[in-house]
Each structure stands twice: as structure tokens, then as C-alpha cells.
Amino acid sequence: MPTETRAVPWWKAKALADMTLDEWESLCDHCAKCCLIKLEDEADSTVYYTDIACDLLEGATCQCKDYRNRETLVPDCLRLTPDNLDQLYWMPPSCAYRLLHEGKNLPTWHHLVSGDKQSIQRTQQSIAGRFVYASAVDEAHWEEHVVTWPLKRKL
Secondary structure, eight states: OOOOOOOOOHHHHSOGGGOOHHHHHHTOOOOOGGGEEEEEOTTTOOEEEEEEEOTTEETTTTEETTGGGHHHHSTTOOOOOTTTGGGOTTSOTTOHHHHHHTTOOOOTTSHHHHSOTTHHHHTTOSOTTSOEEGGGSOGGGGGGGEESGGGOOOO
């Protein structure tokens, strides 16, 4: 009796460094957790997430209002590449780039797995409705906005 073989999804079959720009960009689930301001404890390098987001974030879609120019407009904004993933330890544990880099599977709610770009919103894995803009919070009060929910990884 023949055994059924399943095709391996392209994101599992292809190394991150070998992906086309379109493939690379399609990995992003638009959770926007990377757009949250993070604070790092200089003593032990612990990274704390806040519920404060970059002012370029479009709240309803969790996408950048000026993606092409974001690094110029926001000098702290870092472009993810296959070459710098080792340095980006602050990325959320649910990030597709981080998961694939660590040899893990994408979560079931990820659009590449579910086939539905809205599944991230339905499963409340994006920051939509749970953040304030950086321009609305004085930097002296950022510590008051530390949250743990971006670090929770739902499969």
C-alpha cells in the first residue's frame, strides 16, 4: 500500500538566507510586537516590553505607515535580515523569523499555516487595541508601561 507523502511547506524547506525578498517579507505576521518599545536592564541584559508603540505604526492593520522610509524616520528601527537574526534576541518568541531561525514551527494562527491573514487578529496575537503611541507617553514614564503579554507564545 503506498504511503501518503505531504509536501514540506516552502518556509521549512528553504533556509532563511535563501529566501527571495517576497518570501522573506511574507513571513511577517504583522503582530507589531517588534514595534513596541523595549527597555533593557543594563545590569543583566533582560529585555522588558512596554505597551508603547512606534508612532509610525498603523493601529488597525499593525503595519508601518511608511515601511520604505522607516529606518530614516525612526533611527532605532532595525531591518531584519538573515544576517542579523542572531543579534536580535529581543524579538518576541512568537516572531516567525525568530522561530524559523531557531528551527521551530510556525504557530497554527500564523497566516502561512492557517491560510487566513485575519487569524492573528482573531487569536489576539497582535498588539492591535493594546498599545499607546510613543508620542503620548513621556520617556520618564516608560517603565510604568512594562507588560508581559507580548512574550506569551500561543501555539
